[in-house]
Amino acid sequence: MSFFEIQGLRMHYATSRGRVKAIRGVDLKMDKGQALGLAGESGCGKTSLGLSILRLLPNNAHITRGRILFHGEDLLRKSEEEMRRIRWKYISMVFQSAMNALNPVYRVGDQIVEAILAHEDITKDEAKERVSELFSLVGLDPGRAGQYPHEYSGGMRQRAVIAMALACHPELLIADEPTTALDVIHQKQIIEKMDELREKLGMTMIYITHDIAIISETCDVMAVMYGGKIVESSKVRDLLRRPMHPYTQGLIRSIPPLHDSVGRLTSIEGEPPSLLSPPRGCSFNPRCAYSRDICRTSEPPLRQLNGGLVACHFAEEIPWP
Amino acid sequence: MALITTENLRKVFPVRKRLFGGQEYVTAVDDVSFKIHRREVFGLVGESGSGKTTCGRLLLRLLEPTSGSIYYDGVDITKLTGRELLSFRRRVQMIFQNPYESLNPRFTVYDSVAEPLIIQRIADGEERRRRVIEALERVRLTPAESLLRRYPHELSGGQRQRVAIARALVTEPDFVVADEPVSMLDVSIRAGILNLMLDLRDDLDLTMLFITHDLAVARYMCDRIAVMHKGRIVELGSKEDVIENPQHPYTRALLSSVPRLHSLSKT
Ligand SMILES: Nc1ncnc2c1ncn2[C@@H]1O[C@H](COP(=O)(O)OP(=O)(O)OP(=O)(O)O)[C@@H](O)[C@H]1O
Ligand SMILES: Nc1ncnc2c1ncn2[C@@H]1O[C@H](COP(=O)(O)OP(=O)(O)OP(=O)(O)O)[C@@H](O)[C@H]1O
Ligand SMILES: [Mg+2]
Ligand SMILES: [Mg+2]
Numbered sequence: 001m002s003f004f005e006i007q008g009l010r011m012h013y014a015t016s017r018g019r020v021k022a023i024r025g026v027d028l029k030m031d032k033g034q035a036l037g038l039a040g041e042s043g044c045g046k047t048s049l050g051l052s053i054l055r056l057l058p059n060n061a062h063i064t065r066g067r068i069l070f071h072g073e074d075l076l077r078k079s080e081e082e083m084r085r086i087r088w089k090y091i092s093m094v095f096q097s098a099m100n101a102l103n104p105v106y107r108v109g110d111q112i113v114e115a116i117l118a119h120e121d122i123t124k125d126e127a128k129e130r131v132s133e134l135f136s137l138v139g140l141d142p143g144r145a146g147q148y149p150h151e152y153s154g155g156m157r158q159r160a161v162i163a164m165a166l167a168c169h170p171e172l173l174i175a176d177e178p179t180t181a182l183d184v185i186h187q188k189q190i191i192e193k194m195d196e197l198r199e200k201l202g203m204t205m206i207y208i209t210h211d212i213a214i215i216s217e218t219c220d221v222m223a224v225m226y227g228g229k230i231v232e233s234s235k236v237r238d239l240l241r242r243p244m245h246p247y248t249q250g251l252i253r254s255i256p257p258l259h260d261s262v263g264r265l266t267s268i269e270g271e272p273p274s275l276l277s278p279p280r281g282c283s284f285n286p287r288c289a290y291s292r293d294i295c296r297t298s299e300p301p302l303r304q305l306n307g308g309l310v311a312c313h314f315a316e317e318i319p320w321p
Numbered sequence: 322m323a324l325i326t327t328e329n330l331r332k333v334f335p336v337r338k339r340l341f342g343g344q345e346y347v348t349a350v351d352d353v354s355f356k357i358h359r360r361e362v363f364g365l366v367g368e369s370g371s372g373k374t375t376c377g378r379l380l381l382r383l384l385e386p387t388s389g390s391i392y393y394d395g396v397d398i399t400k401l402t403g404r405e406l407l408s409f410r411r412r413v414q415m416i417f418q419n420p421y422e423s424l425n426p427r428f429t430v431y432d433s434v435a436e437p438l439i440i441q442r443i444a445d446g447e448e449r450r451r452r453v454i455e456a457l458e459r460v461r462l463t464p465a466e467s468l469l470r471r472y473p474h475e476l477s478g479g480q481r482q483r484v485a486i487a488r489a490l491v492t493e494p495d496f497v498v499a500d501e502p503v504s505m506l507d508v509s510i511r512a513g514i515l516n517l518m519l520d521l522r523d524d525l526d527l528t529m530l531f532i533t534h535d536l537a538v539a540r541y542m543c544d545r546i547a548v549m550h551k552g553r554i555v556e557l558g559s560k561e562d563v564i565e566n567p568q569h570p571y572t573r574a575l576l577s578s579v580p581r582l583h584s585l586s587k588t
Contacts, residue, residue: 042479155369
């Protein structure tokens, strides 16, 4: 039995213009203590996947198929009451929208104290003590715990939300772009702490980010999403040494270098796919330089190749670099 | 001539840190002076909480400075009132750091992007709609028609960020403060948007204050880079100098903490 597994998950948002098919069949397996880096195009369904796991999707979202197994139990079959006990304590999430996770009218420190007291049988003073430790852990001055969210800078709020997500030592942490508002020094400090928690407590982590360098430094496995699906996944090293899917290749080519000047950055040609009416066949085919007839008619399955997984009919033939 | 000159800019926020404590102060921006030239992309990087956003807001007079002056096109904007202030505001735009907070939740995508055109009476009817769609397509929100009636909560993080960019650029302003404008975008879409901003600089003489934590992005976008630490600018120079030959210990620490892309074979 895997520690955590997603099987055949499908989910859409109902809108006045039709269904936005944000997750179109996702399979995923994780061992305890593993860190998975999840990258992919903006709008391809990464946050939707995280929210599905915690069952925190908005009302217009519908999961139509699949299972999400945590310790072998299907989270999609749990009652709301059971989910409330699981959230924060067993599975927690650093939300992409730090401000939405914080209540503007309460002091930041108090909010974290409340979150801890709701799940653990400890005294208020002990909880306060833990909040001070958490603040130091994410590089915030504990003396500022009594301030309101709007008095924090963007990155300070983000650090507070990370502190909150770590407060109850979760077994699985879903971190959705947790460090976008942080300078690289704070970012490094926090990532090292999360690594420590992984080693000490066996915390498992899904790290959603556009920063592929961070994935390469922290994660064991990397998965790339495109148009509501995982199109490639492998050990991080293998994937970066030899990306197989044309979308992954384009993504890696778009990374700006720090120490060289480049003429003009390249980006992948063409438009992101509409999830209201995804292209037939391979969803990347309208933008793919290697596409042939079969790519427009038949959807490539995620299959094993070179020790990883890739969803492309012609992965063997596509060169790199 | 410089488009913007700041002299000894300071911003102090009164705060109450403890429940029963007395008045305390946070000095967010501490004696900051710099110039931004016309058509320049001026980068602001540095520590989280060091005053970058505050600095950007001061330049657009979204905040009043505690002391110091800010000249825009030779005029001290800290003294502007009434009609003059309005006409200054028409020439400048801000892309806010967090698109989850800055977009009005009751506005559709169309409303958000059309609003500056309406306020400034730039275009109406079909022309307005055409410009909104064009602005959305330029930031790769496609098909634009299918997004016009969505609300912010129905968009992904990077999609919201692009709506905010489209909104700021639709009026073709002279000066933009872009506060972490591309932090939620994948590298491919990001590259397209950075190129778009550079094109606007070339075609429309756009001047920018570009705030970012991504030093590679700063290197690509900016002409000069200023490094902030605890409310002060600790280093300012051409992007090559700051990145290849950093002088201040904080800048060095920053550069040595940049995550590196491992095992990307060049052979
Ligand atoms: N409540 C909603 N109603 C309708 N569509 C939605 C809703 N929430 C998200 N979407 C759409 O679902 C798709 C997936 O969104 P999601 O937030 O999961 O993307 P993402 O991969 O996290 O992107 P980003 O990297 O930009 O944050 C997007 O195309 C988005 O527009
Ligand atoms: N309205 C406010 N009231 C009180 N303090 C504030 C206010 N706005 C900002 N500050 C404080 O001023 C300092 C600078 O904040 P600012 O938002 O300018 O930082 P920043 O450099 O943009 O950081 P980040 O990279 O994290 O966004 C911080 O200590 C912050 O807490
Ligand atoms: Mg997201
Ligand atoms: Mg800021």
